[in-house]
Amino acid sequence: MSPSQARNLRLDLSRRHLLKAFGASAVTAFGLSFTAPLLAAPVFATYPFQLGIASGDPSSDGFVIWTRLAPDPLAMGYGMPAAAVEVEWEIGADSRFGDVVRRGTAIARPELGHAVHVEVDGLQPNRPYWYRFIAGRERSATGRAMTLAGVGQQLESVRFAVAGCQQYEQGYYTAHRHLAAQQPDFVFCYGDYIYENRSTRVWNSSAGPVENPRQHFGDELYSIDDYRRRYSQYKMDVDLQAAHAAAPWFVTWDDHEIDNNWVDLNEQDGTPAPIFALRRQMAMQAYYEHMPLRASSLPVGPAMQLYRRAVLGNLLDLNLLDTRQYRTDQVCGDRWGVPCDETRRAAEVLGERQHAWLANNLRRSDTKWKTLAQQIMVMDLDRDPGDGVTENLDSWAGYRQPRERLLKMVRELGQASTVILTGDEHQNFAGELHLDGKNPGDTPIATEFVATSISSGGDGVDQRSDTSAIQEVNPQLKFHNAQRGYVMCDVSHERWLTDFITLDQVSTRGGTARSRKKLVVEPGNPVLQPA
Incomplete structure (x- = not known):
């Protein structure tokens, strides 16, 4: 030849x-x-927007819009060639795009899995916009985004959702569809967007073996292709797509985006740090590829800038924290339910730089409310109703010195108007924060709302007997519930109202949502009251 x-x-x-x-x-x-x-x-031979669209990280003049081209999401190469592709985008002042206020062309690059992150600016503050993408002859669905009120601008109220812990195998995303119908101003996703474990038909729950209603594709995640396919499987869920299309998201991670209970360069199987750093690097790249994040969060090796701040007019100062990347390893083998005397050791949760950044934000904030949006419970709960003391070592309770530093800083700078938003527990909790939860003082320092999971843990029950016993010996805990769902926060200058939305079941489609509990806290008085 x-x-x-x-x-x-x-x-x-x-x-x-x-x-x-x-x-x-x-x-x-x-x-x-x-x-x-x-x-x-x-x-395209098949529809390229199989993974939906999203917006995120809104500011007073814009937001990020996101999509990823994947005609065959679970296949190797996901149906795309190893070449860059142009994607057009449009921003409309109305849902019919009768007034297109911004448009442009972005490049979907194979180095980032053909994901697109467009940072839109030049828009008006505190109003909705609509967006869509076009690739070739194909057009995406339409998404709704919101700009924030400008710093210092008078803002009467804001309404937003808190959600996370969406284990794909353990339930359907009915809560996301219900959340989408609420059309909140934004969504705070506290983490565990995906789970990294291998496909499992049977889940050994505390109540015995349960057959999962659906299954993961593939084995445990290690490579960039593994993580991409897992995100693809989650994002193909149309209920999750609806929640993304309904409002912009502020996202942070917890542990399952990389590996269960990871912190810093430590993971539960004792993998050498240099090897785990490679896995962490691939997981972080896949996370960036699938989240509506700004270029400032683009990973650099096994590191990613994820803590950041958003100020909503004169009403709300939102501090999004990263409690994984800079944290000291857990004590006592990170075992659940084991009393441990090492929790008072010198340790970090936020790390010195992030702690200083947060302190500076609180010090210069003049909004009515200050919010810490993060992952692990700050409330100091004795989880052994008997004579002993048992704590969750993967929460702030396993890090006594950092917890005290945090709460003393909030007491000094938070103007008694600080609300902490948390996830991870797969239960709803509401409580008041004291330096010592075992001997709470007369005046709480702040209020904490813990949002339950979207699906992790299966259907659940209204009141778990073990948690009811825990509440009896922890007076600072005011409410608990163990069903699936999400939280809606309706915030004004007069009060912060938290509505715990729960589902009767997620093991089959079509669960019914209801408002399970509404609680109110007033600025300057972090004592929980019934609505």
Whole structure:
């Protein structure tokens, strides 16, 4: 075979690959010249927006809009060639795009799994906008986003949701569909967006073996392709897509985005730090690829800037924290329910730099409310109703010195108007924060609302007997519930109202949502009251 014949064969094979993935016009769009009809853009063989769309990290003049091209999401290569693709985007002042106020073209690059992150600016504050993407002849669904009120601007109220812990195998995302119908101003996702474990038909719950209603694709996650496919499986859920399309999200992570109970370069199986750093790096890249984050959060090696701040007019100062990346390893083997005397050791949860950043934010804040949006419970609960004392070592209770530093800082700078938003527990909790939960003082320092899971833990029950016993010996705990759902916060200058929304079941589709409990806290008085 002559050199020219070999070259023609390679071109023909390349052309066949593109024709299979995108259709006849792809050969031109990807820079290959053939004797074929010349069209302006590729024609995809299947719909490329299988993973939906999202917006996030809103500011007073804009937000991020996100999508990822994946015609065949679970396949190797997810149905895309190893080439950059142009994606058009539009921002409308109305849902019909009768007034398109911004438009442009972004590049979906194979280095980032053909994800697109567009940072839109130049918009008006404190109002809704709508967005969509176009690739070739294909158009995405329409999403709704909101800009924030400008710093210092008079803002009467804000209404937002808190959600997370959405173990795909253990239930359906009915709560997300209900959340989407509420059209909140934004959503705070506290983490555990995916779970990294292998596919499991049977889940050994505390009540005995339970058959999972659906199953993960593949084994435990280690490579970038593993993490991409897991995110793809979650994002193909149309209820989750609806929640993303309904409002912008502020996202942070907890542990399962990488590995259960990881902190810093430590993980539960004792993997050497340099090896775990490689896994962490791949997991962080996949997280960025699938979240509506700004370029400032683009991972650099096994590190990612995820703590950040948003100020909503003169009403709310939202501090999003990272309680995993800078934390000291857990004590006593990180075992649940084991009394441990090492919790008072010198340790970090936020790390010195993040703690100083948070202190500076609180010191210069002049909003009515200060909020710490984070992952692990701050409330100091004795989880052994008997004679002993048992704590969750993967919460702030396992880190006594950092917890005291945090609460003393909040007491000094939070103006008694600080609310902490938490997840991770797979239960709803509401309580008041004291330096010593075993001997609470007369005046709480702050209030904490812990949002239950979207699906993790299965259907659950209204009141777990073990948690009821815990509440009896922990007077600072004012409410608990062990069903699935999410939290809605309705915040004004007069009061902060938290509504715990629960589902009767998630093991089958069509669960019924209800308002289980409403609690109120007033600025300057962090004592919980019934609504």
